[in-house]
Amino acid sequence: MLVKVYGSAVFGIEATTIRVEVNIDKGIGYHLVGLPDKAVSESSYRISAALNNNGYKLPGKKIIINMAPADIRKEGAAYDITLAIGILAASNQIKSNAINEYIIMGELSLDGSIQPIKGALPIALKAREEGFKYFILPNQNAKEAAIVNDLNVLGVNNIQEVIDHFNGNKLLKPTLLDTRAEFYKHIDFPELDFSDVKGQESIKRCMEIAAAGGHNIILIGPPGSGKTMLAKRLPSILPALSLKEALETTKIHSVVGKVKNTGLICERPFRSPHHSCSDIALIGGGNNLPQPGEISLAHNGVLFLDELPEFKRNVLEVLRQPLEDREVTISRARFSVTYPSSFMLVASMNPSPSGYFNDPNSLLTSSPLEMQRYLSKISGPLLDRIDIHIEVTPVPFDKLSEDRKGESSITIRKRVMAARKIQTTRFKNFEQLHYNAQMGVKQIHTFCKLSPESKTLLKTAMEKLNLSARAYDRILKVSRTIADLANEKDIAPNHIAEAIQYRSLDREGWLG
Secondary structure (H helix, E strand, O other), X not given: OEXXXXXXXXXXXXXXXXXXXXXXXXXXXXXXXXXXXXHHHOHHHHHHHHHHOOOOOOOOOEEEEEEEOOOOOEOOOOOHHHHHHXXXXXXXXXXXXOHHHEEEOOXXXXXXXXXXXXXXXXXXXXXXXXXXXXXXXXXXXXXXXXXXXXXXXXXXOEHHHHHHHHHOOOOOOOOOOOHHHHHHHHOOOOOOOHHHOOOOHHHHHHHHHHHHHOOOEEEEOOOOOOHHHHHXXXXXXXXXXXXXXXXXXXXXXXXXXXXXXXXOOOOOOEEOOOOOOOHHHHHEEOOOOOEEOHHHHOOOOEEEEOOHHHOOHHHHHOOHHHHHHOEEEEEOOOOEEEEEOOOEEEEEEOOOOOOOOOOOOOOOOOOHHXXXXXXXXXXXXXXXXXXXXXXXXXXXXXXXXXXXXXXXXHHHHHHHHHHHHHXXXXXXXXXXXXXXXXXXXXXXXXXXXXXXXXHXXXXXXXXXXXXXXXXXXXXXXXHHHHHHHOOOOOEOHHHHHHHHHOEHHHOXXXXX
């Protein structure tokens, strides 16, 4: 008897439906075809033990299973329950009247319990798109898949529940989730708050500008000056995720199995990889099926690179293209996948190997030559892609010992959201544009027009600092954000002047 059941494979952040054809005929043998990997090929042992331990068995006949399309490689153990239900249906051990309305996924343990899978959300979205009515999957992933409306998500803990459902003994109940209610219920501020930061008012101002325009920022200062503390609080002043952004973010995290039973991700991601990470760990990749890297996991959030010069140069250089295009394409001989990577880059670094500026009063100091050599570990093209460069100086004792708290994240966030609202209106006719940092050359020419005074000021800065064309664009974008925070329509000379100040690493003699 021939039976067709359906599973799904995830490539990038999109799913492809897999048709599993199970044919049982006279003879002996178990034949699995359709380009399965080792984990899929070993499924017969898990299926046999799971069925035996639940009162069922593999039929003693010739079993041929084809996983179509046969030219797509099938990876992982998530097809176990798909194959098991196909075998049971083809051998008439369960009823299979409406089995073609189901997507079935899950990894079997030897006792028949079902383990969680990766990519439940992309699979659910594809199932709804192709008109499937039901999605059977591990109970641990049910809340994640239930984000998708108009699809009956049936969470199960063991294979016996699936068998009882198809035989009509005990029907599974769909997992219900009001996506919008769940989303708005969990929107909240992170625990970290800018009011905890003593002093550093100018740096807070920079962080506010970066958050308002989505600009990349690098903090340069000695140890203990508050660089990491400031960076970790940046998400607290960013606007809350929109429902669309939350779905995009959850989709990426689903692919790597980082959602589990939490449902929709409602907070902006904050990723902080160690400086020993590889280029593949940062941008994504892998031997067979490429996985998203840190830059994609930081999509719609913040990527924090602490101690930037300690990262390997080849690791940092791979950031150039994603910072410009806001997506990364990983190519292999037989296929390529594209992951979104629209993130805010926040980097921090010491000014020298000793960690301190060229300060004669410091016990540990470095010469200007040592400092320059240390800073040269970061390439010019990468620095060009960072909009704001700012020096962070140590906080004096008087500020540290103050009882008065600084401005809270809630207050700063209100100003950031007001500026973002202006940008949303400005870019309403551009589908892929949401904030100033995303502007291209055409948008810069349209929305960053300068007065003669502003042009003269910027020309002088360009000539004296020997700035590149990319740095020119960055200054215009930052000045546009500064004007938005001031709720001013035109870019004034003072906005240009402030934006130029935030190019520390472009200034000759900035070391002292």
